[in-house]
């Protein structure tokens with residue numbers, strides 16, 4: 001056998017075409033050594049949404065601006081989207097990106113959010129600059145990688161660009177102050193590398209809860 005005709009290790013390990021057809025979901029680089037096409041599935045499918053209400057939104061008109069952009073369910077597809085959309089620090093004032101589990105709309109009214117609330121952190125725009133892109137990326141990677149202890153509680157995350165601040169928020173299903181919610185809040189601070197003395201606020205969803213301060217708490 002000449003050097004050219006001897007099979008390589010990779011070729012020997014490739015399954016026959018019939019075996020490949022039987023399990024389409026298991027595609028690794030060994031199935032196609034010439035075209036690297038391995039993908040790493042995420043535990044959940046996530047949807048990216050965008051909105052830029054322009055003028056001040058109100059509860060009635062708010063959802064008209066909400067646009068569903070794309071679903072991702074693999075690590076590779078996530079990076080494909082992330083690397084090709086406008087960075088947070090270049091978004092127009094009043095816009096928001098929302099990344100939510102597929103099937104949950106990023107609205108208070110969605111059944112998954114109806115009894116929930118959000119942890120939010122504000123970063124002054126003038127002192128944060130491009131670092132907001134990293135805070136947002138860290139939060140999404142943590143969420144897509146299912147790093148939160150109570151991952152089923154997580155609905156999604158939002159980054160908002162406002163005149164004087166950026167805000168990142170993590171939306172969860174419940175709004176009770178208990179072990180679960182407090183752990184999520186503490187982990188959020190940890191994952192974003194925030195100083196433990198920094199206060200993260202939890203607010204139940206809805207305009208009235210935000211205004212009255214009812215059931216708010218801090219971590």
Ligand code: MGP
Pocket residue numbers: 056057058059060062063094106107108109160162207
């Ligand atoms: P916001 O953008 O979450 O708050 O909501 P912010 O950034 O404090 O306010 P801004 O005015 O500086 O942008 C802004 C407004 O949009 C709210 O007061 C509501 O009127 C409306 N709104 C926001 N959300 C997330 C919802 C929602 O889920 N449902 C409805 N019906 N209205 C919403």
